[in-house]
Amino acid sequence: xxxxRKIDKHLEEYLLSFLLSTTVILIAVQVFMRYVMHAxxxxxxxxxxxxxxxxxxxxxxxxxxxQRHIKVDAIMLILPFKAQKYLLIVxxxxxxxxxxxxxxxxxxxxxxxxxxxxTSPALSIPMGYIYMASPIGFSLAIIRLVQNIVVIVSELKGxxxxxxxxGSTVRTSDSR
Amino acid sequence: xxxxxxxxxFAAFLVFNVxxxxxxxxxxxxxxxxxxxxxxxxxxxxxxxxxxxxLMAVPFFxxxxxxxxxxxxxKRLLTVADVLVGRFPGGLAMVTVATCMFFxxxxxxxxxxxxxxxxxxxxEMVKAGYxxxxxxxxxxxxxxxxxMIPPSIPMVxxxxxxxxxxxxxxxxxxxxxxxxxxxxxxxCYIYAKKTGLxxxxxxxxxxxxxxxxxxxxxxxxVPVIILGGIYGGVFTPTEAAxxxxxxxxxxxxxxxxxxxxxxxxxxxxxxALTTATVLIIVGTATTFGRLLALEQIxxxxxxxxxNFSQNPVIVLLLIxxxxxxxxxxxxxxxxxxxxxxxxxxxxLKFGVDPIHFGAIMVVNLAIGFITPPLGVNxxxxxxxxxxxxxxxxxxxxxFFAVLVLALMLITYIPEISMGLINMMK
Numbered sequence: 233x234x235x236x237r238k239i240d241k242h243l244e245e246y247l248l249s250f251l252l253s254t255t256v257i258l259i260a261v262q263v264f265m266r267y268v269m270h271a272x273x274x275x276x277x278x279x280x281x282x283x284x285x286x287x288x289x290x291x292x293x294x295x296x297x298x299q300r301h302i303k304v305d306a307i308m309l310i311l312p313f314k315a316q317k318y319l320l321i322v323x324x325x326x327x328x329x330x331x332x333x334x335x336x337x338x339x340x341x342x343x344x345x346x347x348x349x350x351t352s353p354a355l356s357i358p359m360g361y362i363y364m365a366s367p368i369g370f371s372l373a374i375i376r377l378v379q380n381i382v383v384i385v386s387e388l389k390g391x392x393x394x395x396x397x398x399g400s401t402v403r404t405s406d407s408r
Numbered sequence: 409x410x411x412x413x414x415x416x417x418f419a420a421f422l423v424f425n426v427x428x429x430x431x432x433x434x435x436x437x438x439x440x441x442x443x444x445x446x447x448x449x450x451x452x453x454x455x456x457x458x459x460x461x462x463l464m465a466v467p468f469f470x471x472x473x474x475x476x477x478x479x480x481x482x483k484r485l486l487t488v489a490d491v492l493v494g495r496f497p498g499g500l501a502m503v504t505v506a507t508c509m510f511f512x513x514x515x516x517x518x519x520x521x522x523x524x525x526x527x528x529x530x531x532e533m534v535k536a537g538y539x540x541x542x543x544x545x546x547x548x549x550x551x552x553x554x555x556m557i558p559p560s561i562p563m564v565x566x567x568x569x570x571x572x573x574x575x576x577x578x579x580x581x582x583x584x585x586x587x588x589x590x591x592x593x594x595x596c597y598i599y600a601k602k603t604g605l606x607x608x609x610x611x612x613x614x615x616x617x618x619x620x621x622x623x624x625x626x627x628x629x630v631p632v633i634i635l636g637g638i639y640g641g642v643f644t645p646t647e648a649a650x651x652x653x654x655x656x657x658x659x660x661x662x663x664x665x666x667x668x669x670x671x672x673x674x675x676x677x678x679x680a681l682t683t684a685t686v687l688i689i690v691g692t693a694t695t696f697g698r699l700l701a702l703e704q705i706x707x708x709x710x711x712x713x714x715n716f717s718q719n720p721v722i723v724l725l726l727i728x729x730x731x732x733x734x735x736x737x738x739x740x741x742x743x744x745x746x747x748x749x750x751x752x753x754x755x756l757k758f759g760v761d762p763i764h765f766g767a768i769m770v771v772n773l774a775i776g777f778i779t780p781p782l783g784v785n786x787x788x789x790x791x792x793x794x795x796x797x798x799x800x801x802x803x804x805x806x807f808f809a810v811l812v813l814a815l816m817l818i819t820y821i822p823e824i825s826m827g828l829i830n831m832m833k
Contacts, residue, residue, distance in 0.1 A: 245673075245674070245677040246677075247678070248676070248677040248680035248681065248684075249673040249674075249676045249677045250679045251680065252467055252471070252676050252677075252679065253673075253676055254652070255464065256468065256471075256650055256653050259464075259646065259647055259650040260650055260651070260654050262647070263643055263647050263651065267642075276733065277461055280464065281459055281460070281461060281464070282459075284454060284458070284463075284464050284467075285458055285459055287467075287680050287683070287684065288458055288683065288684045288687045288688070288691070289684075290680075290684075291680050291681050291683060291684020291685070291687075292684050292685075292688050294677070294680075294681050294682055294684065295427075295681055295685045295688075298681060300681060300682070300685055300742075301427035301428075301429070301430070301685050302427060302428050302429070302685050302686070302689065302739045302742055303422075303423045303426070303428060304425075304426050304427055304428065304737055304738055305425070305782070306737050306782060307423055307425065308425060309782075315488070317767075319424060319425050319567075320425060321423050322424050322425075323425040323426045326424060326426050326430070327426060327427065328431050329434070330430050330433050330434050330437070333437055333450075333451075334433070334450070334451055334454070334688075335448070337447055337448050337450065338451040338454070338455075339453035340448060340451070341448050341451050341452050344413065360831075362455065362459075363451075363452075363455050366451065366454055386806060401772075405468060406762075
């Protein structure tokens with residue numbers, strides 16, 4: 233149970249740190265090789281791009297967990313607390329619908345590529361593995377979305393029991 | 409029909425608080441069902457659109473800024489700014505603006521800068537007799553400069569969305585960023601004169617400046633490395649961003665020793681997280697844009713605007729107005745990803761250079777950071793100062809006006825953004 237909780241808590245965080253640090257190292261090596269060794273390896277950029285794609289789709293799941301996805305929050309500001317919570321449930325369910333669609337279509341694309349045997353130019357990685365990033369990322373995201381819904385529902389239950397509605401705060405999307 | 413489905417359902421999903429990227433994707437799915445376009449187009453586009461080396465500059469620039477923003481460097485930049493402008497009336501407010509300008513040259517991020525600098529300087533300003541509302545507003549307004557001065561993440565996104573040169577875009581942001589900074593400082597000066605605020609007693613001496621610059625030299629070198637490297641043809645923007653990460657890591661851990669190695673993994677993960685939440689929008693917006701293009705919406709929009717007015721001054725005014733409204737409700741990067749491909753053809757038709765248009769979009773959408781009631785910088789400044797959003801919204805209005813004035817100059821005087829680029833050619 234301890235291990236499972238650790239995975240639940242840190243899975244995406246660890247994967248993302250690993251993926252992004254590796255791309256940093258790969259590209260730093262590329263620059264180093266070019267200027268110090270006078271050789272331009274073609275595989276560093278390719279591998280870095282593919283790790284980057286995986287980073288994005290694992291990051292989407294982490295974004296759900298941390299509730300950091302970029303939204304238009306204007307409507308939330310004018311809704312009462314309880315209505316906000318109901319709206320969030322709807323929004324999470326719509327997100328799940330999208331996940332299911334992408335898992336289905338993305339897997340189909342990936343399987344197609346695998347059966348054709350298409351591989352990457354420099355490292356000959358089967359392209360299907362790269363396209364699996366989105367179905368796998370969105371599968372993780374579904375788990376996080378369901379976790380979110382469970383939390384919201386229990387909040388609503390608690391709210392009904394206590395019957396005291398406290399002022400609400402609305403998350404703002406983090407923009408850069 | 410397809411266009412109505414796309415826009416209508418996209419708007420509806422946004423109302424239901426669905427994340428922007430997912431809302432775009434769901435709208436595409438509905439459009440597929442109506443138009444019979446192949447369903448795999450979206451799944452495929454979500455991979456191919458982010459399979460891009462230039463886009464990788466986004467997490468690296470965020471990470472470089474975070475590594476260097478940890479304590480040490482912001483304090484040292486603040487000292488440099490203090491030596492330069494601290495002695496003038498309203499000096500502390502000007503120091504805030506100048507620090508944000510320096511910081512903008514290191515990081516591509518807005519709200520993070522506001523938080524880091526605001527926490528240091530708002531208490532100082534209150535101690536020196538500034539109205540707390542004004543202090544919070546200065547910090548929020550100065551936070552807009554970060555995205556104009558290179559490196560700038562909105563510029564990277566604009567460059568990738570429109571195939572414009574990211575190096576040129578970076579250069580095009582320098583003078584607008586400085587202009588906005590000077591305008592904000594000028595307003596701080598006027599305000600200080602009116603309310604009788606004084607500057608610090610320290611006079612300016614060259615030795616103080618040299619000491620402060622020496623202390624901050626590792627930070628002040630960053631823009632030289634990034635811009636010099638890109639423009640000297642030494643490396644691409646993405647490689648420059650990676651060099652900035654390595655540099656920031658070494659400076660933070662080994663030179664300033666204010667960054668613990670154990671803190672690094674969570675900074676890395678958080679930069680990956682921010683990137684993912686932006687790039688999911690790129691992933692789905694590409695297909696959204698392709699469906700729009702199939703329906704010839706950008707061309708139709710360009711024609712409709714031409715029919716409405718042939719005068720570039722009025723057309724640019726309308727575009728700016730539209731962007732200001734959108735920027736109030738939507739995240740800067742999301743707005744660029746969705747609108748740049750639609751609006752650029754219009755601008756091109758009226759002879760606006762794509763690089764100049766990029767500068768206009770970035771400056772305009774940066775104003776959205778402080779437009780009440782939804783500006784992100786307002787929320788951040790409210791969080792660190794405790795000034796209520798209502799009061800802050802009122803206090804920000806003069807700054808808003810100053811920024812809009814600067815935007816107009818940047819829009820109608822192309823030399824402000826294009827001058828440096830033309831000089832270098």
